[in-house]
Amino acid sequence: MSWPDPISIETVLERSFVLPAPFYERAPEVVARGLLGKIVVHGRTAGRIVEAEAYLGVQDRAAHASRGITNRTRVLFGPPAHAYVYLIYGMYECLNFVAEPEGQAGCILIRALEPMCGLETMRKRRPAARKPEHLCSGPGKLTLAMGITRALNGAPLTRGELTVREMGGEGKFEIAVSPRINVTECADWPLRFFVAGNAFVSKRQ
DNA sequence: CAATAGATCATCT
DNA sequence: GATGATCTATTGC
Numbered sequence: 001m002s003w004p005d006p007i008s009i010e011t012v013l014e015r016s017f018v019l020p021a022p023f024y025e026r027a028p029e030v031v032a033r034g035l036l037g038k039i040v041v042h043g044r045t046a047g048r049i050v051e052a053e054a055y056l057g058v059q060d061r062a063a064h065a066s067r068g069i070t071n072r073t074r075v076l077f078g079p080p081a082h083a084y085v086y087l088i089y090g091m092y093e094c095l096n097f098v099a100e101p102e103g104q105a106g107c108i109l110i111r112a113l114e115p116m117c118g119l120e121t122m123r124k125r126r127p128a129a130r131k132p133e134h135l136c137s138g139p140g141k142l143t144l145a146m147g148i149t150r151a152l153n154g155a156p157l158t159r160g161e162l163t164v165r166e167m168g169g170e171g172k173f174e175i176a177v178s179p180r181i182n183v184t185e186c187a188d189w190p191l192r193f194f195v196a197g198n199a200f201v202s203k204r205q
Numbered sequence: 206c207a208a209t210a211g212a213t214c215a216t217c218t
Numbered sequence: 219g220a221t222g223a224t225c226t227a228t229t230g231c
């Protein structure tokens with residue numbers, strides 16, 4: 001039993017373009033919505049974003065940025081279109097994209113991907129996954145499957161080994177909204193966005 | 206199916 | 219020294 005790629009990495013690279021930096025230079029909730037359907041590429045693995053959460057600046061007590069600038073949160077206050085990767089619960093890494101103009105904090109947590117390329121590589125990295133739907137259906141899962149680590153903290157998303165792309169021919173899809181998962185502060189803010197009905201999101205909808 | 210315990214550590218108080 | 223933007227295995231229905 002093998003899990004074939006729905007599309008080859010070569011085709012993805014040919015038919016897509018890298019999202020330009022100004023795309024990220026907006027409010028996190030706007031960027032989060034816009035990121036749904038876009039493609040994260042790292043090496044020969046790629047996945048379509050189907051779930052993302054917005055984290056705002058100082059006014060959002062659930063956001064790391066609410067504590068101000070520290071060693072960890074420095075990149076959150078830096079220029080947009082860069083990766084913010086941190087360790088959570090001592091075991092897993094979470095991938096975020098920095099939003100807002102430089103000097104202003106805000107980011108988007110990528111919570112789930114629909115795997116497109118490198119499924120077999122992902123499966124080797126995540127033996128516990130029994131179906132493709134389990135490969136990237138959570139923030140800790142997708143970083144493992146894609147091979148993304150803190151070494152990429154602060155890396156640009158517009159060039160280099162980690163990029164985010166848009167591919168034409170994307171059909172329309174419905175966007176659903178809910179409160180963010182596992183946050184205790186600002187727990188009722190509707191800042192989680194996902195593709196309605198998609199089987200690859202992290203929790204039941 | 207749902208609920209829960211345990212693993213494990215950088216970060217900030 | 220307490221606390222997580224989590225995942226998995228296990229238990230119990």
